[in-house]
Amino acid sequence: MTRLFDQIEVLGRIALDDAPATPGSEEALQAAATAIRFIETSGQTYDFEDYVQSLEAYAPPLAIGRFATREEAEAGMKARRRPPAAAFVLIADAYYSAMYVPSTGKTHLVSLPIILEHYLAEMANDGPKPSGLSFDSKAEAEAWLHQQPTPPQQVVILIAGAPYLAAYHHRIDYRVLYPLPPPTPPSQEA
Structure with a gap:
């Protein structure tokens, strides 16, 4: 990830060179630059980078507790x-x-509940492919998950033949198994 301070410079160049014509865009760019400065000066740069990486990795939605x-x-x-x-x-x-x-x-x-429903539907449709890991019981899968020194943020496993998402909420160090819904069938629209 590019350092946040570098992003402020990019925002400044956009504001000066491209002269955004959309009403309010200059204020929006200034607000974005201020937010980046706040993240950096309040010591939250690593937290922000973790957040961006978790978005890119399709990690579970961030929870603070x-x-x-x-x-x-x-x-x-x-x-x-x-x-x-x-x-x-x-x-x-x-x-x-x-x-x-x-x-x-x-x-x-x-x-x-919609937050988890949407996340699990996205994982069922577009998330990681099944890992090949299969367990006879949920207890056996939980034992495996808790033995991982650094668990994956999400991996699809089978428990008694049913797909589950083994997820890791890294900010609160919480590991969980979520049953996955069936994938949404492809649209029939041409």
């Missing part, structure tokens, strides 16, 4: 020194949006 129950999630969000304005968390293995509302001082958790 995992909790067994909603009550644990609420307590965990309340205990944060600085709650996130908005972020994903996992409760059990389901995605939730954690949204902090300054006027109430509370973080609200909203279930977002």
Whole structure:
């Protein structure tokens, strides 16, 4: 990945040389440059690069934490020194949006099953091909997954003949097996 500071220079050249004609594009370029400066000066360059690499690798959608129950999630969000304005968390293995509302001082958790559904559908349709790894039971597959020193961010395995995605949420060091839906049949449109 190109260093973030180099990207600011590219944005500057675009703004000066190409003189964007779309209304608001100059402000948008300035906002992008400011965001890049913020990432770099706040010490989040490696986190950002990790994020971009995870997007390129089709890793599971980024989550900032995992909790067994909603009550644990609420307590965990309340205990944060600085709650996130908005972020994903996992409760059990389901995605939730954690949204902090300054006027109430509370973080609200909203279930977002569509996040995982879309991700798994994408993995079933366009994700990695089956790895050839096959297990007789989920317990056997989980044992294999937890023995990996550096697990793949996602790999398709078979458990009792059914396809599963063995996924690794690298930011929270969480390994999970997701059953994959059947692939979507190709469109019949000509």
